[in-house]
Amino acid sequence: MSHIQTTVTKPYPRRVLPDFVRRLPVNAKITLGLLIILLVLLASICAPLLTPYDPVKNDLSQAFQPPGSEYWFGTDNFGRDIFTRMLYAARIDLQIGVFSVITPLLLGSLIGLLSGYFGGWFDSVMMRLVDIVISFPFIVLIIAIISILGTGLFNLYLAIALVGWSAYARIVRAEVLVIKQQEYILAARGMGYGHGRILFRHILPNVISSALVFAMSDVVLCILLGASLSFLGLGVQPPTPEWGAMIAEGRNFIINAWWIATIPGLGIIVTGLGFSLLGDGLAEKIESQ
């Protein structure tokens, strides 16, 4: 078993954009992506300034109001303003997207770096671990871990970190294997540099770009994942506003009050589009260099 070669193909950044968007010029993509992300970010930070309503307070007299001038996006079954809830939910969803990418990125890159550079038993153990983690469907494993740890934001991050590092470890390791064959690494050792210095100053900068690009598209997936888990009742708990949870609550009224579930769905799509554009643009930019 120990001689089975781990495949070193790097998981290509998953592309989720429609064709006409992908054909945009590179810089336009990056700018547009950044613009969308900034807009969502600003709106969520300035939420109290933008809306007079409270995101969790019920007002049953105002339930099921359709979108209009009073309630821009309508109200839900408890009479809460959906626009307000959207803004507050964005805070949590962006948090999930960003935080659940940072830990796996750091952890996975470090493991990939050490694995690829030193090889040996550490590499074997880590890559078998990666094989085990990857052999499960992503979401099933996360659901399993969360049902063991219990629900909650922190446990959600923890579960994603425990699973997500594997992709980064693979990407970085594969790149390290290529880079460490380069003569400048040999030359660096010939100059008398230590391992730590070679790893972090000479190998890391040469391998990290593909992990970063992957991270960009991973943000989208993590937002979706957070939403899916909340939809399933394993993520953010009501009444805290969260897009996935909002969709879950609204789906019972989809025929009579379509806006309750649809508006948060649109929120996910727009945010996802922003991060995808950014990730796609960066990937192309790096490829072209």
Next chain:
Amino acid sequence: MDPLLEVKDLEIVLELKERSVYAVNSVSFDVRQGETIGLVGESGSGKSMTCRSILNLLPGTKSKTVKGSVQFEGRDLLTLPKQEWQQVRGKQIGMILQDPTSSLDPVYRVGDQIVDTLRTHQKMSKKEAWERAIKLLQQVGIPSPEKRVSQYPHELSGGMRQRVMIALAISCNPKLLLADEPTTALDVTVQDQVLRLLKQLQRELGMGILLVTHNLGIVAEMCDRVVVLYAGKVMEIASVEQLFAAPKNMYTKGLIRSVPQLDSTGRLEGIPGSLPRMNQPLAGCPFRERCSLATEECADAEKTRLQEVSPGHWSACVHHERMCGF
């Protein structure tokens, strides 16, 4: 005068999955101060192996055994503890590699890499090191060094990059320079410039150079003495004059004859056959299967030992007396 570097009975065996490769067999030679030694042989003769083992930089993935000793200034490099390597690599022994296109880190400016090396080995402020970097670039003949120093490797040509590598290698005034085929990847005119530069720097700094090459033309031009390797065994050690005037080993003779001459009209003579498989310990002369003088004695390990045939001229050939000129 004591030799700067003394390699003695160096043996390197690589353990591959199914077989062992006896890459270097009992190699001994020395390099004196200010001298250029050529390490010559065809591909796979163990010349790069020998060179890299001096800095303990053999490819790390394969398991290998290294025996013998490499004395450098009274220290055995093969048993040197890890902490002391930093003082030797890059500081006392510099190294130039074959391919200048990949031996510089693409993400750092040329100057940054020189500054890094300088500050690893010497106490120096960033500013001092930067200025020293400019001086070094000037010393290796790079025009407008103030501009080049803040350029990235991909902005420089191959010859320029090799000059930068040389600047890096000599940045801490090493006593010994290991040059592993420094000009193989360069085109002929640039080759000549780089070799001249090495020669000139050697005069200025008084360092010893171990030049690994398969090009006898370069050897004739550059070296004081030559070590001829074949299948990981030293076939002959001689001064350049002795070697080209009267080689005392059939292999050397074959090598010299295989160099294309511009003025010759006849066919180029090669050496028939190819390197032996090196999967068992060497017994006798490894060249005997391709040699026209071979007799039964050639399989005798004792008789094919390296011996001094005239002052400063060593040969491992049993039949060295039967060879006189061409």
